[in-house]
Amino acid sequence: MNAMVILLIGVAAIGVGYFVYARSISQRVIQPDDRKATPAKMYMDGVDFIPANRNVLFGYQFKSIAALGPILGPIVAVQWGWLPALIWIVFGTFFIGWVQDYGSIVLGVREQGQSFGALSYRLISPRSRNILITFIYFYLLLIMGAFGYQVGFGLLINPAVPLGVLLVILVGLIAGQMTYKWKVDILVTSVVTVLLAFVGIWLGTQAGVKEFFTGLFGITKDLPTGPTIFLSVTLAKLIGSLLVVAICYFGAILPIWRWAQPINYVSFWIVTLGILGGLVGLLIWRPGMGDFPAFTTFSVTGLGPLWPILFVTIACGAISGWHSLVSSSGTARQLEKESDALYVGGGAMFFEMFFAIMAFLTATVAFGSFQGYKEAGAAAAVFSKGLSAFMNQWGLDTILGQGFGVAYGSVFLTLMALTIMYLVVRFMRVASAEALGDRLPALRNPHVGTIIALLFTLLLIWIVPFLQIWVVFGAANQLMASLALLLVTLWLMSKGKNYQWTFWPFVFMFITTIGALAYKTYEAFFMNLPNAAALAEKNKLTVGQVTAANIIVGAVCLILIVTALMLAWDAVQAILRHRGQKASAAPVSAD
């Protein structure tokens, strides 16, 4: 199978999905009316409700929803073979992903810009709001663990990467200074800082710098991964994880215009140029999949059975619960006209599907064989090497030196992860202050809240293996998606509209996610814990670490299952209630 065929499948799915299916649902069911004032126009308070042009909002929505999820998920999922992963990316987006994003925006617009917390409280049950907060909290904690693991234990331990990352961060700070304090034109700032960022990444690949970091990590011929400090954490991994935590600390504490925003801005250009460069290389090369199998096995070691685990492994590339929160709390309050909702919500999700297909291709075609993919290393390493292979088709390494492409891909991923992680820590700090600040006043101190969130992060990174965190993170994400689809279904029911297009996706996502959590709980407590010693030896971990990791994973899965079952109970009550209201509102026939 050639990469061009895959890209064409993606384009065809977008064409049919958006222009036929999505448009038909929008016109027949939602029936957007541009004469109605959206909350952005009705309130226009200058704080949360500010109308924006549809194209601007599309860019904003896409940037808000596209992160590491659509990259790492497909790369991990092709272990089942390329066909199941591709089917879920395409059909998941086609029938479920855009439905959730679009439905969330419409719900927000038609309900005066209320957030999902308030809507859950009203449409489902009062406790469903707390259930949503629980899902969000675990989702955010697991994101920190998953991304922190890939960055701290994977990307930053490559000696060619740390300096590049640090220099890009410095360049970001300079961009903030230039924009906000020196009032330099944004175009000049962009050109200068992006060029400096490239120089920084290039400097990181120089022999002297690599030697320095190799020495710092204690890497020698006899110790190719460096000395182990504790558990399975080598010196390199310790430095990498502490660097991640330090960067997140500053990102969470400093004013957003000083650190987070300008670094995000420079990172956006690194990422965009990387994607464009990779796409150009792919179009020049047009590689095939070699012997990459369409299907390998139903149950993959370390992950689990294809159903239900594949459907939570690829989250953001097909459907992601976080999109519903971004859509309802952000986009819905900025929509200028109702008819813009499909273009912004549905369009951005279909575009993200394309992004996921690009990541899928880095795993399946860049290495020429399945064995090549397996030897490339962890998911992040697969992506950076794959992207580098695409960009080398037009001579990136020839122009900027051997190894630049891989370093660039690694910095690309590191920045994407870090820009999300410090925003997550900010949220967790505020959330813990709001939820527990009255009982524990120390949590109101931003430094205390931040440090606690980062300590939890380190615990996860050091103890729990990536694949275990990733699947549970995906499950927490998909539970939020199920809740969003349920909310949209209930709203459609209450308005007497056709709800089949949201109800069946909700049922599928809910059952699949509960199945995935149940499997992971069973695996943790009944498969892994009794065989901790054998697993520890096989994976070069300590027995204590394997035991702790499986207890943490099992406990988190159990909490999520219990809250999901509570939600299921409330959902049934809510559905019966809404159907009852609809029946009692129907006219009584005269006998």
Next chain:
Amino acid sequence: MKWWLTLLHGARALLDILYGATIYEMVRDLKKERSQREHLFALVVFGDLLGLPVLPPYYTLKILPYIVPHLPGWRTSLLRERDLTDLCDQEIT
């Protein structure tokens, strides 16, 4: 002629998308911060409109004509019920 206009519209749309993905959030956050400070000022000066008498009305009435156009948005923003999920308009996926 029509194809030329279509190209121009397409280029304009792409620039808007790029703006939305890059600078828009920074501009939005700056506007939010400015609005929050303006709302705080209005709360201090015209708090009695929400039942919070802070300054004597004699002084505040002098600036009333300048603040009247912003009053509806100000009231909505201050009195709107907030939820933790309101913080979720950030890029975290």
